[in-house]
Amino acid sequence: xxxxxxxxxxxxxxxxxxxxxxxxxxxxxxxxxxxxxxxxxxxxxxxxxxxxxxxxxxxxxxxxxxxxxxxxxxxxxxxxxxxxxxxxxxxxxxxxxxxxxxxxxxxxxxxxxxxxxxxxxxxxxxxxxxxxxxxxxxxxxxxxxxxxxxxxxxxxxxxxxxxxxxxxxxxxxxxxxxxxxxxxxxxxxxxxxxxxxxx
Numbered sequence: 001x002x003x004x005x006x007x008x009x010x011x012x013x014x015x016x017x018x019x020x021x022x023x024x025x026x027x028x029x030x031x032x033x034x035x036x037x038x039x040x041x042x043x044x045x046x047x048x049x050x051x052x053x054x055x056x057x058x059x060x061x062x063x064x065x066x067x068x069x070x071x072x073x074x075x076x077x078x079x080x081x082x083x084x085x086x087x088x089x090x091x092x093x094x095x096x097x098x099x100x101x102x103x104x105x106x107x108x109x110x111x112x113x114x115x116x117x118x119x120x121x122x123x124x125x126x127x128x129x130x131x132x133x134x135x136x137x138x139x140x141x142x143x144x145x146x147x148x149x150x151x152x153x154x155x156x157x158x159x160x161x162x163x164x165x166x167x168x169x170x171x172x173x174x175x176x177x178x179x180x181x182x183x184x185x186x187x188x189x190x191x192x193x194x195x196x197x198x199x
Contacts, residue, residue: 001099003051009058016065016090019072026064029148032194033057036185037142043183048134056103056139059096063087063104064148079123084108106131107140110164110171110178141178145185146196153197154187 004012010027017023034057041050063086067078087104111130118126131137144160147153155163157179164171191198 001052001097003055003100004059004096006058009055012059012062012094013065016062018065018068018070022065022068022072025148025152026061028194029146029152030058030061032146032154032190032196033060033139033142035190036145036187037138039185039190040138040142040182046134046138046182048138052099052135053138055100056107056135057142059087059091059100060103060107060139060143061087061148062090066090081108081122082124084129085124102132102136103139105129106136107143109167110144110174111140116167137178138182141175141182142185144175145187151197152194153199154191156187156199157184159199 013023013027013030017026034054037053037057038050040046041048041053061083063083066086067080067083068074084105084107088101091101091104106129108129111128112122112124113128113130114126116122117124131140145155145157147155161172161175164175187198190196
């Protein structure tokens with residue numbers, strides 16, 4: 001499978017970003033998620049395709065751009081949770097294979113099941129959006145350690161674990177399972193590098 005280059009990925013972000021500020025927000029987050037995943041890959045032997053993980057990290061939030069208007073203001077009529085399926089639609093339209101577009105629609109939370117969507121009345125097609133491959137799981141897991149809040153921040157293991165608890169013990173169990181499999185990243189150096197808070 002021919003994967004996009006870093007230049008091609010950056011060009012794609014620029015194509016869909018409504019403003020430079022939103023581009024910086026989303027692309028920086030994607031780069032940070034790759035930094036986290038790369039650190040985890042270096043810490044221990046993980047049977048994953050590192051190049052595919054990098055592409056997944058750098059493209060997983062491409063759908064976020066559709067949640068902003070032309071002035072860079074976040075739209076109130078669109079639910080944030082739809083950014084994954086929006087990203088999938090973008091990547092499909094751009095001709096990417098399923099191996100790539102699944103990173104967009106299958107990274108939200110600790111995975112969304114059809115039951116989650118129906119029980120919470122989420123504005124998504126009622127189906128499972130669960131990470132299945134090691135690469136998908138690693139992108140999903142690394143993503144949990146950084147948030148595109150205002151201002152952006154790094155999330156400690158305990159902070160995200162407490163957040164996941166709101167959605168049920170099964171989500172906490174899955175997060176802890178991934179921590180056992182992939183390790184817990186060292187966020188302080190990245191927080192200093194990017195100038196984002198570490199909470």
